[in-house]
Amino acid sequence: MAAAGAEAQRVWCVPCLVSLDTLQELCRQEKLTCKSMGVTKRNLSKYEVEYLCDYKVEKDMEYYLVKWKGWPDSTNTWEPLQNLKCPLLLQQFYNDKHNYSSQVKKGKVIMPKDNNKTLKPAVAEYIVKKAKQRLALQRWQEELNRRKTHKGMILVENTVDLQGPPLDFFYINEYKPAPGISLVNEVTFGCSCTDCFLEKCCPAEAGVLFAYNKKQQIRIPPGTPIYECNSRCQCGPDCPNRIVQKGTQYSLCIFRTSNGRGWGVKTLVKIKKMSFVMEYVGEVITSEEAERRGQLYDNKGITYLFDLDYESDEFTVDAARYGNVSHFVNHSCDPNLQVFNVFIDNLDTRLPRIALFSTRTINAGEELTFDYQMKGSGDISSDSLDHSPAKKRVRTVCKCGAVTCRGYLN
Template identity: 90%
Template sequence: MAAAGAEARGAWCVPCLVSLDTLQELCRKEKLTCKSIGITKRNLNNYEVEYLCDYKVEKDMEYYLVKWKGWPDSTNTWEPLQNLKCPLLLQQFSNDKHNYLSQVKKGKAITLKENHRALKPALAEYIVKKAKQRIALQRWQDELNRRKNHKGMIFVENTVDLEGPPSDFYYINEYKPAPGISLVNEATFGCSCTDCFFEKCCPAEAGVLLAYNKNQQIKIPPGTPIYECNSRCQCGPDCPNRIVQKGTQYSLCIFRTSNGCGWGVKTLVKIRRRSFVMEYVGEVITSEEAERRGQLYDNKGITYLFDLDYESDEFTVDAARYGNVSHFVNHSCDPNLQVFNVFIDNLDTRLPRIALFSTRTINAGEELTFDYQMKGSGDISSDSVDHSPAKKRARTVCKCGAVTCRGYLN
């Protein structure tokens, strides 16, 4: 609990070594509330159902084994159905039971005779795991939304398996430089335009066109860098040349895919074509370090390295441990997101920000994807793949399922 206050002050925090049950017991003994471990003023002295663990019928009475919120498992009790005022939890229990039985029947290709008087231990165990997963994912979702600095909300969903939140992932909103790498985050000059859309602005100073039209859609071809107005510009936050820096505007959902690709990201709202969707952020490392890590990642079958090769190949973004929603975006050989290099406060051409824009209209519920071979230049030819040391490794089989699938991620 003290770690939460330390984190708010910008200090490092570490996972608690004490079990959840022990923390809950200590809190109750000291009459302390702690929302993060489920103890609130509402349930400090009262009992609130957290989830349902088991089911049985005795003397024609239905009973459910109840896990009480903020209380350890040792205090679980059997309660008659008539005493339970938790229709949502009852429905979740029924749905989890049905899903488990459907999976078993499908796997064994036989019709199982269901015991209506008690649950089999394996089924009860699954229901408890599913309930704990649901709680863990909700806590993770809350944490992601506390950490984000953009308008769009983040949701989490897993209706496929029992996988919970990743254990070694930390949400960040901007590049995290590795030791020895300096990121200049303050521009040396800015524009003094009264209307950046019509006057010569930061893009003109860089020798390129303004990237956006009046509808905030990108109008330049892939490979053309984006120069947005920066912290030294005299224009305000509503300037038409400030798009990427405002962050993700859409509500997105990190969801568990059913095709073996792990987590993915889908949009919960319609996204217009050529609209900014998200940045790709992570730890900025040298290309030499990327080569070393890449060998390790290949053994695990993961791919999170993105080369910053706008003008050179000195640096790479590694989103394996540190990243934002883009960490979970899957590859596709026929993607709906396109990569662009962006310069705002940091004008070092070796260190562009990576922005992902929609290539077409993306409907609500559709998965977001980009091509892992795609470069900021827009070049995804086979020749371009070998330009970076981070790409000279064992090939990973692609599972995107697109008609134009190349067969490999790299």
């Protein structure tokens, strides 16, 4: 069905009632291509190895069971080693085989030795699951990068277990208001500065300090609001007072943690101290709805409710289903990110945007964290933002591992 305006830009997703194998077969019958299912113009008529499923030796010849890209499992075939021109997939096959053996040893489970001619069924099953997981995470990574509107790229990595992409998470770039909540543009004035860093500008009009220095670093104490230039301002996109609105500039990686904390986020590049890293976005709901959802989340042991209590306690951001990379950022009692309230086009003090800035230099490969109680680096006041299952009903054990760990998330 054709749609006009903004509706035409939306992508609607619904659960599929048939298997991937069936969809691939249908595509081939109709000679249709679909990148997400691996059916391309290249392999409509040609065969391309997607991953290797199994191994055996017959008459001193090595064979691998091949899953062909864009073809259903029913078409898998045994191919001699000399026919395979895929060194990377061969390396992944043996890496997965080795990882399975390592996990078995850690679990103190004694596995019978391979006879070097066949793989044990459990090993082959693990290798296939790992290959399918790798493909699923790759598709998810591509989807995240299609949906994001900021400069920084998003990578996905899981070298820990067989967990795939979250099934009930939708990537968004800005607040999603629940029915009955308005986030309309309320700004009525803008600056006409020729140099916003030197002139009066929007922060002065709001009665607060200019938030950034010439290196685009935050220079105000936690608890102080940020007022950036808005859509009515005459300054251009390079204005030094337009930082948060540009979005994440750093490439980040959503990765599986190895100590039971689920997914986490690490930076792939060095981040200088006091730099803007990302916004915390989600569905904006009333505090009453947050109370109801909080009871459900408690039972699942999840924490995604962030109270917007900068000046009042009317609204909460729920990032459980709708969110961005910040959805996956873990708690730490000694965090490297700090929360600031930001106002740009919407000046309603009940609905600040939530920006996370680095508290120190963060090296490439280091995990990003913030304090869910907002009492970490910077000593933010207790009546500011609160990230917790509505009013902290149950105590959740903290696994941050910091020397100063309080033992609980709440």
